[in-house]
Amino acid sequence: MKKINITKMQGCGNDFVILDYKEFVKTGLNMSELSQKLCDRNFGIGADGMIIPNLDFESYKNEADISWYFYNSDGSTAQMCGNGMRCFAKYVYDNKILDKKSFTVKTGAGLIKPEILDDGNVKVNMGTPILEDEKIPFKGERYFQILDKEFKFTPISMGNPHCVIFTDENPRKMAEKYGPYIEKHEYFPEKTNTEFVRVKSKNEVDLCVFERGCGITLACGTGACATVTACVLNNLTEQSVKVNLPGGAVFIEWQGSVENPDKNIFMTGPANYSFVAEYML
Numbered sequence: 001m002k003k004i005n006i007t008k009m010q011g012c013g014n015d016f017v018i019l020d021y022k023e024f025v026k027t028g029l030n031m032s033e034l035s036q037k038l039c040d041r042n043f044g045i046g047a048d049g050m051i052i053p054n055l056d057f058e059s060y061k062n063e064a065d066i067s068w069y070f071y072n073s074d075g076s077t078a079q080m081c082g083n084g085m086r087c088f089a090k091y092v093y094d095n096k097i098l099d100k101k102s103f104t105v106k107t108g109a110g111l112i113k114p115e116i117l118d119d120g121n122v123k124v125n126m127g128t129p130i131l132e133d134e135k136i137p138f139k140g141e142r143y144f145q146i147l148d149k150e151f152k153f154t155p156i157s158m159g160n161p162h163c164v165i166f167t168d169e170n171p172r173k174m175a176e177k178y179g180p181y182i183e184k185h186e187y188f189p190e191k192t193n194t195e196f197v198r199v200k201s202k203n204e205v206d207l208c209v210f211e212r213g214c215g216i217t218l219a220c221g222t223g224a225c226a227t228v229t230a231c232v233l234n235n236l237t238e239q240s241v242k243v244n245l246p247g248g249a250v251f252i253e254w255q256g257s258v259e260n261p262d263k264n265i266f267m268t269g270p271a272n273y274s275f276v277a278e279y280m281l
Contacts, residue, residue: 001280048211073214083271112124196209
């Protein structure tokens, strides 16, 4: 029986299995197959995604300090994951893969810059929100009919597509009922993450996300960033917002506006170890 060493981490309950590339090689599986196996909550370890540091430094040495492989629990890849990035950054630093607390990571969404803070939280420069339809990608109107409701929404990309919906109802119940239909809507040719947002004040919102390839998760970092971007664009909040997710809170700062959206957005939140283990494949 093959055995591999794994680390389980979570950021606001959004959980990940992290393993070194050499451990992946031992399995004889491809990454998509391994992700589905490890992330299965009944027959595997259980997680929203799998992360493997890419240590082929020569392939990106002129672009970034490090790169990663990121897979959702259904075996699909994702361009970015904010909570996963915080966990990845702490893992890379603690395991001495890099010897600095601030570095650049090459992802499918471009270069991302995490920084491990003295209080243990991780602050991530998530780059600039993408609002152009063709780059999200998005093809359609800003409203659609899903089951018994018509929704108005804001499409945004944080390197991965998002559909932000504001509601006065319970965000979790909305995500459960409508999320699976919106994820695969024809307006989003690469599927979409869907944010159901209840604004509490100018500096605080409640959020539940139906994630593409995962379903409802306890937290979504890129979803929190897309949410605050949509809040500012719709004049619903200030530029610094506490985002309450089912698994905890993250803090989002964006100095952009309708007139000047080309500004970086920053996310600060926790990244915690659950356990380190030997897994029998």
